[in-house]
Amino acid sequence: MSKDLVSRWFNKLGPAEQDLALLILNGMAYTPRQTYDEVMRGSPIGDQLQRMLEMGKFGTTYAEEQDLIKSRLNQTLSKKDPDKPLFVALSTISVQPKVFSPAQLLQEISAGTPIGQQWIKNEADYMHRILQVR
Amino acid sequence: MSALANTFLFAEPLQHYLEYSTKVLHDLIAANRQGSQNIVELIGTDANPAKVKETLASLNPIVFSMAAHGNYTTTTLECTELFMQVGDANVPLMKGRVVHLNSCQTGAELGPAIMSAGALAYLGSNESFWFYVGDEANTTRAVRSPFLAEWQFEVSLLKGKTVGEARTEMLAKYEEELTYWIEGEGKTHNDAGELARILSINKAISTFAGTPGTKPSPAPTVLLAGNTPWVLIGVGGLVAYLIYRELKRKI
Numbered sequence: 001m002s003k004d005l006v007s008r009w010f011n012k013l014g015p016a017e018q019d020l021a022l023l024i025l026n027g028m029a030y031t032p033r034q035t036y037d038e039v040m041r042g043s044p045i046g047d048q049l050q051r052m053l054e055m056g057k058f059g060t061t062y063a064e065e066q067d068l069i070k071s072r073l074n075q076t077l078s079k080k081d082p083d084k085p086l087f088v089a090l091s092t093i094s095v096q097p098k099v100f101s102p103a104q105l106l107q108e109i110s111a112g113t114p115i116g117q118q119w120i121k122n123e124a125d126y127m128h129r130i131l132q133v134r
Numbered sequence: 135m136s137a138l139a140n141t142f143l144f145a146e147p148l149q150h151y152l153e154y155s156t157k158v159l160h161d162l163i164a165a166n167r168q169g170s171q172n173i174v175e176l177i178g179t180d181a182n183p184a185k186v187k188e189t190l191a192s193l194n195p196i197v198f199s200m201a202a203h204g205n206y207t208t209t210t211l212e213c214t215e216l217f218m219q220v221g222d223a224n225v226p227l228m229k230g231r232v233v234h235l236n237s238c239q240t241g242a243e244l245g246p247a248i249m250s251a252g253a254l255a256y257l258g259s260n261e262s263f264w265f266y267v268g269d270e271a272n273t274t275r276a277v278r279s280p281f282l283a284e285w286q287f288e289v290s291l292l293k294g295k296t297v298g299e300a301r302t303e304m305l306a307k308y309e310e311e312l313t314y315w316i317e318g319e320g321k322t323h324n325d326a327g328e329l330a331r332i333l334s335i336n337k338a339i340s341t342f343a344g345t346p347g348t349k350p351s352p353a354p355t356v357l358l359a360g361n362t363p364w365v366l367i368g369v370g371g372l373v374a375y376l377i378y379r380e381l382k383r384k385i
Binding site: 014017020076080086118 | 239
């Protein structure tokens with residue numbers, strides 16, 4: 001992947017995604033913007049981050065990946081109006097269908113409920129999708 | 135008696151946020167229905183268990199699609215009124231039909247029970263199906279997006295596709311919507327990331343069973359195939375008569 005391709009990858013992402021941690025290298029998390037900056041500078045870290053992008057890997061252990069996933073969800077949902085109802089699931093888990101605000105969803109994720117687990121499990125797939133944008 | 139080809143029943147409840155799903159479905163039906171199709175939509179309070187059951191018997195549709203809240207064993211209708219549950223008398227009503235439940239979790243137990251009862255195909259979700267309610271129902275791409283993808287199955291069936299083709303086109307529509315929010319025009323929306331996550335979840339939990347080659351709505355030309363020589367002879371005869379009459383008048 002050339003510098004041009006990294007540049008194209010970065011510019012194709014939405015503004016929120018550009019500043020959300022995606023890769024971990026030597027215990028440090030890097031956002032797409034930080035990755036882009038390092039690659040453009042031609043730094044040794046940039047070279048390694050570029051290779052990770054080419055391989056489609058987050059560069060994490062399973063434990064780090066789980067931390068990264070929770071951190072990403074926390075970061076993205078914390079930026080929103082915590083109490084605004086935004087999401088509904090078509091389930092009858094409760095008597096009435098439940099509406100989730102960002103704050104409620106964060107609680108589900110933090111408590112590891114089935115709803116929270118569903119979002120955590122999905123995040124890894126979603127991150128792969130972000131890595132594959134070309 | 136076999137279910138009737140070209141015949142569709144849609145149950146479209148409106149309460150408990152279901153209008154977010156069914157208003158999109160209603161628009162898609164209007165835009166894609168073909169003249170040869172017999173389509174019944176039970177909307178709002180008409181989407182109740184008694185009326186749906188009665189219409190399944192009287193219409194005998196080959197396609198039955200509905201949006202509802204549900205769980206592993208159960209699906210409901212308007213006002214979350216119980217409609218169908220594993221082991222109850224309504225499951226056998228799905229025999230010989232293509233069934234789509236836009237309802238959480240039914241893929242786990244209810245879907246397999248529907249297939250065991252003799253359905254031609256079943257489409258549903260293994261886990262919770264998510265949608266966005268940040269705007270009023272059916273007013274923005276954001277609230278419509280999950281359902282534009284999910285109801286693509288019906289759009290394709292209305293266009294005469296097989297259930298296998300419809301499933302493929304539905305998954306492609308999910309990809310199209312995901313691309314829109316991740317790297318397309320939608321990427322600057324305040325909740326673009328969450329919309330993409332919801333679509334990613336819904337696609338991953340989507341489940342399908344059935345015979346891919348089943349074609350619920352064959353094109354009218356196929357239906358006429360057996361009569362085609364007689365139709366041609368009739369039309370040819372009429373044209374010959376008109377030419378003869380015209381020539382006779384000139385002479």
